[in-house]
Amino acid sequence: MERDIGAGTAPAEPANAAGASQWLTLSACKRVLVVVHTEVYGQRLRDVLPLLESDLRIQVDFTIAPHAFNAGAARSLPWAQGSPLPWQTALSRRYDLVLAAGSQGVDALRGPLLRLPHGAGHMKLSRPADDRDPGAPRTVGGLGRRYLVRNGRVVPRALALAHRDELLTLSRHCPEALPIAEVVGDATYDRLTASLPLRTRCRTALGLRGGQRLLLVSSTWGAESSFNRLDSLLPRLLSELPSDDYRIAVLVHPNVWSRHGDWQVRSWLSAARRRGIALVPPDADWRSMIIAADWVIGDHGSVTLYATLTQAAIILARFPAEDVDPASPGAELARIAPALSPSHPLPEQLAYARAAHPAVEYARIAHRISSEPGRFGRNTRRLMYRLLELGEPAYEPSLPPLPLPRRLWGTHRTRRSHLGDVPA
Structure with missing residues (x-):
């Protein structure tokens, strides 16, 4: 805060x-x-x-x-x-x-x-x-x-x-x-919506192959963030989702990197990274990531709310309602988006979030981000x-399109070993 x-x-x-x-x-x-x-x-x-x-x-x-x-x-x-x-x-x-x-x-x-x-x-x-x-x-x-x-x-x-x-x-x-x-x-609303047609280019830039689906796990900072549940969520993602069909990326709020240190964040997630989960660098422009994503598993951070502008289906891993303004669009999203279940298979939950994707409601919430x-x-x-106290320049102001994301995965298949999934 x-x-x-x-x-x-x-x-x-x-x-x-x-x-x-x-x-x-x-x-x-x-x-x-x-x-x-x-x-x-x-x-x-x-x-x-x-x-x-x-x-x-x-x-x-x-x-x-x-x-x-x-x-x-x-x-x-x-x-x-x-x-x-x-x-x-x-x-x-x-x-x-x-x-x-x-x-x-x-x-x-x-x-x-x-x-x-x-x-x-x-x-x-x-x-x-x-x-x-x-x-x-x-x-x-x-x-x-x-x-x-x-x-x-x-x-x-x-x-x-x-x-x-x-x-x-x-x-x-x-x-x-x-x-x-x-x-x-x-500005993020405007740049995101203007860059939505770049979805295919964003996915190619990340290294996704045709037919692969991208699941973005997003966490804000603080004790009530979803970062506190990554140690249980990431192993489930790795064990329940076929590695040839799904790519998983983790987006961690820069405040976590700042307070705990770059080495520590990478160390905490090192086992998942060795098995093929990508950790988005803190200085990367995350907005192109949610354009490319098929699902966003998030919390009460801004990334989850901005995902309502995209094609991504949303699942809430954590949402501390007591810490959120009940009149905010984020609180409204929490009343609509499906919540992650610890007891049901993840493929079923992803399919449910996609099939039940309330596009009309998400569009209404997205419109509450900017009037x-x-x-x-x-x-x-x-x-x-x-x-x-200056006159404006004599041309229309404009914001640039979002940059394409950095490559997170190679073009080769993931190979399996006794260490788990290792990028080839």
Whole structure:
């Protein structure tokens, strides 16, 4: 869960800042700061960057903010090499626009803040036992006062929302932020729907052969996530599903990688990986994976909700209803999607989920992710340029198609040995 705002007071601008401009080639640019708290937040912010490209009036800087899960944040930065601005340096400068998908520490930055969502809407509730705000009632993560207000002041200049229904949620948990809220839509919704025709190409890129079916196991982070059940689920998948007909991939939330470490996550899943289950790297674009999938076995994470946009049949391995906003589309999905049974054969459950696939209901839930379908780019660019006090570029904004996924399987058959299924 996102932590609350607050990180002290920003220091003054360095005395030599004006002199430093002599080294710039374009010295009159509007300055934009992209604040990356975690790998997930950084991945979401990368969807916004194409809306600022090719404009010589704008200079974009990046910084990594303090956060419990920022160990993998650098992986989401949009370059292979290079260093972001140190956090203290970012605090010392004044910006014309600050972009962030999290709240921790942003009140100390100097410049108008645009807060963007970091998942499919705002589903999860704040943690019940939070020593930073003991006894406070639970709120919807990202939309409560602890995320938006500091010292009695609403911190963001603008709050971007994906769906107009979230205005009602905001009115319950932080009504003073309603004047700065703006419904812009959802970039992942738009890019996913635009890339659905690439399903065949995505499956080929992954290394799937004709007729093979892809089962994607997805886990969010935290004690109530499906990651806690992988030690029982994965062996069942391996023993009950024919390896020639099924490919299995595991998608683990980047917060798990960040907090436990890359080596540890790979180590925990090493036995399954040796038998042919693919572990999706944390920096991979998971959205092309759900386009390619035939089934998604998930939990209360955003990936499961976004799967309602695709052809994948959904099965819930775990869904802690007490931690989810009951009015959210995620909670509605949990009331419809079939739940994984520990006592029935998996092939039967997969067949049931496919045959009972409630397409109409899933489409209705998917429409609750964004009330501005196809318009995230237009709405968000307009909002950013308004905050920058600049006229928009004289061309239609657009988001690129999703990249094809990385190859996870070779073209050869899986061979069987005394060690289990081993990719040939």
